[in-house]
Every structure is written in C-alpha cells, then in structure tokens.
Amino acid sequence: MKKTITLVLFSLLFACGENNQKKHDADNGKTKSKATETATTLPSSDYSSLLLNYECDMTAAEVAKVFNIPESDVIPIETNMPNRCDFEIKGFGQNAAGGTAMRWGMAPFSKADSKKEIQSRLKDKENNESIFGMDIELSETGDCYITITPHIGGVDILNExxxxxxxxxxxxxxIYKRTAEQHAALTEKTIALANYLLKKHKR
Structure with a gap:
C-alpha cells in the first residue's frame, strides 16, 4: 500500500514537472516566434543601383527568359519616363494594343514608410487577415521584402x-480581359522578376 501511494505521488510530481516544462517550452516558442515576426529590419546588401539609381537594364530577351515565354511575346515600349522599364507582354490577356503593358522602376519611399508597410503586411499575414489576396514574402536574397497586391496588379520591393x-x-x-488563371500566372512571373532584379543588382 505504501509503495502504491509513493508511486502515485511520484507520478503526480513528475506530471506537474513535465507540464511546467512544456508550458515553459511553449512560452519560449511563442516568444521566439513573436520576435521573429516583429523583427523586420534586416541586414542588407547594397541595392543602390536598383532602389536609388535605377536605369532600365532589361532587354526583351532577358525578360522573356525570366518569364519563360518566347522572346517574340515581349516588345519594348518607348517611354520618356526616367528610371523605368516599359514592355508589352503577350499571353496574359490583351487590350486594344494586343498585350499587357507592364512597367517597373524605382519610386521614392521613406525608410519609415517601408518599415510601416512591412510590419502591417506581416501582421495581416500572421493573423490570416489578407484582403483581396494581398501578401508579403521574404525575397530570395533574404534581405528585402516583396509585397503582392494582385487586385490592382502590383508587386513591390521594400527595404527598410x-x-x-x-x-x-x-x-x-x-482592363486586359485577363482570366483569373492568367492573372495569377502573371503575378508569379512578376515575383520571379523581382527576385531576378534583386540578385542582378545585389552588391
């Protein structure tokens, strides 16, 4: 009888200790997870030629290679706008001109605004509160964020x-009589282009 009581008491003490340890581990896990999600400032490589001094450095052949489409489906569009690329991309819906007019380039955006936008997007993603498919992901270079705003047809690179x-x-x-499938595909191609340019300009 005495052995049974001792065994029961030992089991209870062991269970309590195990539960406390699990709670401690869980709390540590939550703390680490929260720290990871809120610590958005990343050490960064030099992207000055992309984010501050960009001049269009893409050819139709290069764009076609990134998009994995025929070069004939990529047509340069002449523009007087500085710091920007303009191309007509075929195969993802069309307007009167025959394809999708795409453009990309740098834009003034403060460090504080980048930080605010990144934190807001990360919080929405953590809470599963994405609106209209808006999303954010870490770039393949690991030191920038790529934000996706598909309902307006936009992708951005942010670096605090x-x-x-x-x-x-x-x-x-x-605008381009584009199907949902075509739009999703073009969004993915654009994200790939963002990662490509980051790797190309990383110093």
Missing part, C-alpha cells in the same frame, strides 16, 4: 535601409 522602393505594375485583370 533605403529611402526608395521598387514597383512592378501589370494592371487589373478586367
């Missing part, structure tokens, strides 16, 4: 270390 951002615009699907 720069007073500048980089944008990609491919417009709303209705």
């Amino acid at each position: 270390n720069y007073d500048g951002a980089f944008y990609f615009k491919y417009s709303q699907p209705a």
Whole structure:
C-alpha cells in the first residue's frame, strides 16, 4: 500500500514537472516566434543601383527568359519616363494594343514608410487577415521584402535601409480581359522578376 501511494505521488510530481516544462517550452516558442515576426529590419546588401539609381537594364530577351515565354511575346515600349522599364507582354490577356503593358522602376519611399508597410503586411499575414489576396514574402536574397497586391496588379520591393522602393505594375485583370488563371500566372512571373532584379543588382 505504501509503495502504491509513493508511486502515485511520484507520478503526480513528475506530471506537474513535465507540464511546467512544456508550458515553459511553449512560452519560449511563442516568444521566439513573436520576435521573429516583429523583427523586420534586416541586414542588407547594397541595392543602390536598383532602389536609388535605377536605369532600365532589361532587354526583351532577358525578360522573356525570366518569364519563360518566347522572346517574340515581349516588345519594348518607348517611354520618356526616367528610371523605368516599359514592355508589352503577350499571353496574359490583351487590350486594344494586343498585350499587357507592364512597367517597373524605382519610386521614392521613406525608410519609415517601408518599415510601416512591412510590419502591417506581416501582421495581416500572421493573423490570416489578407484582403483581396494581398501578401508579403521574404525575397530570395533574404534581405528585402516583396509585397503582392494582385487586385490592382502590383508587386513591390521594400527595404527598410533605403529611402526608395521598387514597383512592378501589370494592371487589373478586367482592363486586359485577363482570366483569373492568367492573372495569377502573371503575378508569379512578376515575383520571379523581382527576385531576378534583386540578385542582378545585389552588391
């Protein structure tokens, strides 16, 4: 009887200790997770040529390679706008001109605004509160964030270390009679282009 009582008491003490340890581990896990989600300032490589001094450095052949489409489906569009690329991309819906007019380039954006936008997007993603498919992901270079705003046809590169951002615009699907599948595909191609340019300009 005495052995049974001792065994029961030992089991209870062990269970309490185990539960406390699990709670401690869980709390530590939550703390680490929260710290990871809120610590958005990342050490950064030099992206000055992209985020501050961009001049269009993409050819139709290069764009076609990134998009994995025929070069004949990429047509340069002449523009007088500085610090920007303009191309007509075929195969993702069309307007009167025959394809999707895409443009990308740098834009002034303060470090504080970048930080605010990144934190807001990360919080929405953490809470599963994405609106209209808006999203954010870490770039393949690991030191920038890529924000996706598909309902207006936009992707942006943000870096809190720069007073500048980089944008990609491919417009709303209705403008180009674009199907949902075509729009999703073009969004993914644009994200790939963002990662490509980051790698190309990383110093």
